[in-house]
Every structure is written in C-alpha cells, then in structure tokens.
Amino acid sequence: MRLQGKTVIVTGAARGVGRACALAFAREGADLALLDVCGDIDGVPYPLGTTSQLAHTAGLCREQGAAVLTAEADIRDRDALRAAVDGTVERFGRVDVLLNNAGIAAPSGRPAHEVTEDEWQVMIDINLTGAWRMTSVVAPLMLAQRSGSVINVASTAGLVGYRNFAGYAASKHGLIGLTKATALDYAPLKVRVNALCPGSIRDDGGAEGRMLSEIARSLGLPVAGHEETFVQSQPMNALIEPEDVAGAALWLASDESRQVTGSVLTVDGGFTAR
Ligand SMILES: NC(=O)c1ccc[n+]([C@@H]2O[C@H](COP(=O)([O-])OP(=O)(O)OC[C@H]3O[C@@H](n4cnc5c(N)ncnc54)[C@H](O)[C@@H]3O)[C@@H](O)[C@H]2O)c1
Structure with missing residues (x-):
C-alpha cells in the first residue's frame, strides 16, 4: 500500500497507459480522480477515449478498493480542468500526485514543412501546453501543502x-x-516533478490503448503486423507494456523517490542507450 492516503489525478485515464497507471495506483491504496476528454477532437485523425472506457477504468479501480471520481475534460480547457480539480479537493481534501499522461500521436507522418498551422497547434496545445496548464492548476495546492509529485509522460521522442x-x-x-x-521552481517547497520516457508501447487489449497502431498508420506502415516492425528496433526484442510504464510511475508517485526531482526516466528497453 505505497500510496495509502494519497489522492492521485490521472489525465488521459480512459485507456492505455492512463488506465494501467490508474489501476496500479488503485492497487497501492490511492484515491483517484480520473480525467479524459471522452470524445474526438477536430484535427486528431483517430478516435480518442470514450465515456464508457473512462467508466471501465473507474470500475476496475473500484474493484481494487479505490474511491474514484471521474471527470470529462479537455486538457485544453482551463475552466474544465479547474472544475475537475476543485471537485477532487471537495471529495478527497488534497492532491498528492498528478500524472500528466493525456497525449496524441497524430496529426503526424509528414516532414515538418508540410505540417499546417492547425496541425502544429493541436499537437503542442495537447501534449505540451496541456501538461503546463494542468500543472498550473494543481501546483498551488501542492505548494501550499508542501508536498506533491508531478509526473509528465513524455516519450523517447522527448x-x-x-x-x-x-x-x-x-x-x-x-x-x-x-x-x-x-522541478527547480517547486523544489524549495518539496514538490517534485519528473518525466517518464516510454518507448514503443504495445496496444494492449486489456488497456485498450491505440497509439502505437496510430503511429504505424501515420508512418504508412501496415497496421496489421505493426508490432513486429517496432520490435525490430528494440534492443530487448520486446515492446513496452503499459504496466511497465505504470511500475515506473508508481515509484515516482511514492515516497520511495522522495529525493528524485527533475529526472528523466526512460522505460524504453534500451532504445535511447544506443
Ligand atoms: N503508445 C506509445 O507507444 C507511447 C510511447 C511513448 C509515450 N507515449 C505517451 O503516453 C501517453 C498515453 O498514450 P497511450 O499510448 O495510452 O495513448 P492512447 O491514445 O491509447 O490514450 C491516450 C488517452 O488520452 C486522452 N486524451 C487525448 N487528448 C486529450 C485531451 N485533449 N484532453 C484529455 N484527454 C485527452 C485520450 O482520450 C485517451 O484516452 C501519451 O502522452 C503518449 O504520448 C505513448
């Protein structure tokens, strides 16, 4: 029970890495606020998480004994994020951990000069500005309580x-x-910020993730059999599982990593070691 008594917010919790992390946190005793856009976004050329997928994640976490709150919010919408965080504090009294996990892989698949203004904007607004926006809503709470752990799910592409x-x-x-x-802004008040850099994660059936197949599609690779293509570039000859990322997130969320801040932890089977 490494997260007993802690409240954790997970963005992008409907499926994939977000679901696996939420479940790992639930098993370790955390109370959870699970957030997802639960709907498609203009300019993102593949379906995002759904209301029923978010409810499914919540149900799996409750089976582990966790108290769970869900919120449908777009990481681009500050008012919606504030409402979700206010609801979390009202219900659980505090926020100890923020997992900034919501992200998109496409629009991609073309050289930089062919990317349109709108395509560039949507990618940056979700993957980068979304994490800043969510952090800026949650950090004041953590700073006031003089403790907290923010975990940003980046990528080997970081x-x-x-x-x-x-x-x-x-x-x-x-x-x-x-x-x-x-990490430097918040270190004096004992709020930690770290990044996780996963490599190619298998679109595990249980977690319902679908980013790797969308990356394959963007690259023009055949989606059937795409796993084998990605495995060939992996030094350990295996894709990363969502649970591998969850294990690292759990450590960064827990007090076991209390002296770790500003770090960048790869979970990539050695991909970036070459
Ligand atoms: N899958 C991989 O191979 C891989 C590798 C490295 C890093 N990552 C990163 O891991 C994170 C999770 O990816 P995944 O593989 O689980 O993908 P996924 O597409 O299966 O899940 C992403 C979740 O984020 C949600 N989301 C997207 N945009 C949102 C928004 N604007 N507001 C709120 N929620 C939003 C989606 O609805 C979805 O439920 C992402 O940040 C991704 O960049 C993934």
Missing part, C-alpha cells in the same frame, strides 16, 4: 528525433524542458 514526427517530438522535448524548469 530525447531523440523521429522522422516525420516533428510536432510530436517537439512537444515531448518541450515537456522535458517543462519538467526540469518546474
């Missing part, structure tokens, strides 16, 4: 470039910069 993914790579490199700068 450390190296990927062809035809300039917007995504820029957003995730920016998220690492945001992580380091806010």
Whole structure:
C-alpha cells in the first residue's frame, strides 16, 4: 500500500497507459480522480477515449478498493480542468500526485514543412501546453501543502528525433524542458516533478490503448503486423507494456523517490542507450 492516503489525478485515464497507471495506483491504496476528454477532437485523425472506457477504468479501480471520481475534460480547457480539480479537493481534501499522461500521436507522418498551422497547434496545445496548464492548476495546492509529485509522460521522442514526427517530438522535448524548469521552481517547497520516457508501447487489449497502431498508420506502415516492425528496433526484442510504464510511475508517485526531482526516466528497453 505505497500510496495509502494519497489522492492521485490521472489525465488521459480512459485507456492505455492512463488506465494501467490508474489501476496500479488503485492497487497501492490511492484515491483517484480520473480525467479524459471522452470524445474526438477536430484535427486528431483517430478516435480518442470514450465515456464508457473512462467508466471501465473507474470500475476496475473500484474493484481494487479505490474511491474514484471521474471527470470529462479537455486538457485544453482551463475552466474544465479547474472544475475537475476543485471537485477532487471537495471529495478527497488534497492532491498528492498528478500524472500528466493525456497525449496524441497524430496529426503526424509528414516532414515538418508540410505540417499546417492547425496541425502544429493541436499537437503542442495537447501534449505540451496541456501538461503546463494542468500543472498550473494543481501546483498551488501542492505548494501550499508542501508536498506533491508531478509526473509528465513524455516519450523517447522527448530525447531523440523521429522522422516525420516533428510536432510530436517537439512537444515531448518541450515537456522535458517543462519538467526540469518546474522541478527547480517547486523544489524549495518539496514538490517534485519528473518525466517518464516510454518507448514503443504495445496496444494492449486489456488497456485498450491505440497509439502505437496510430503511429504505424501515420508512418504508412501496415497496421496489421505493426508490432513486429517496432520490435525490430528494440534492443530487448520486446515492446513496452503499459504496466511497465505504470511500475515506473508508481515509484515516482511514492515516497520511495522522495529525493528524485527533475529526472528523466526512460522505460524504453534500451532504445535511447544506443
Ligand atoms: N503508445 C506509445 O507507444 C507511447 C510511447 C511513448 C509515450 N507515449 C505517451 O503516453 C501517453 C498515453 O498514450 P497511450 O499510448 O495510452 O495513448 P492512447 O491514445 O491509447 O490514450 C491516450 C488517452 O488520452 C486522452 N486524451 C487525448 N487528448 C486529450 C485531451 N485533449 N484532453 C484529455 N484527454 C485527452 C485520450 O482520450 C485517451 O484516452 C501519451 O502522452 C503518449 O504520448 C505513448
């Protein structure tokens, strides 16, 4: 019960990494506020999480004994985020951990000069500005209580470039910069900020994630059999599972990492070690 008595907010919790992390936090005794847009977004060329997927995540967490609040909110909408955080404080009294996980992989798949203004904006607004926006709503609470852990889910694309993914790579490199700068802003008041950089994560059936198949589609790869293509670039010959990311997030959320801030933790099977 490493998170007993702690309240955790997870963005992008309807499916995928967000669901796996929420479940791991629930198993360790956390109370949860689960947030997702639960609907499609103009300019994002694939379906995002749904209301029923968010309810399913919540149900799985409740089965572990967690108290769970859900909120449908777009990470681009400050008023909706504030309402969700206010609701969390009303219900649980505090916020100890924020997992900034909501993100999109596309529009992508073209060289940088062919990306339109709208495509660039939507990517940066969700993947980078969304994490800043959510942090700016939650951080004052953490600073007032002089404790807290913010975990930003970046990517190996925050450390190296990927062809035809300039917007995504820029957003995730920016998220690492945001992580380091806010870690220094908040360190004197014992609020920690760290980044996780997962490699290619399997679209696990149980978690219902679908980002890797969308990356394959953006790259023009056949979606059937895309896993094998990604495995070939993995030093450990395996894709990352959502639970691998959840294990690292759990450590960063817990007091076991109390001296860790401003760090960038890869969960990539050695991909960026080369
Ligand atoms: N899947 C991978 O291979 C991979 C690799 C590295 C990093 N990541 C990162 O992990 C995080 C989770 O990815 P995933 O694989 O679970 O993807 P996913 O598409 O399966 O899940 C993302 C969730 O975020 C939600 N979301 C998207 N935009 C939102 C918005 N504007 N407001 C609120 N919620 C929003 C979606 O509805 C969805 O439920 C992302 O930040 C992603 O960039 C994924």
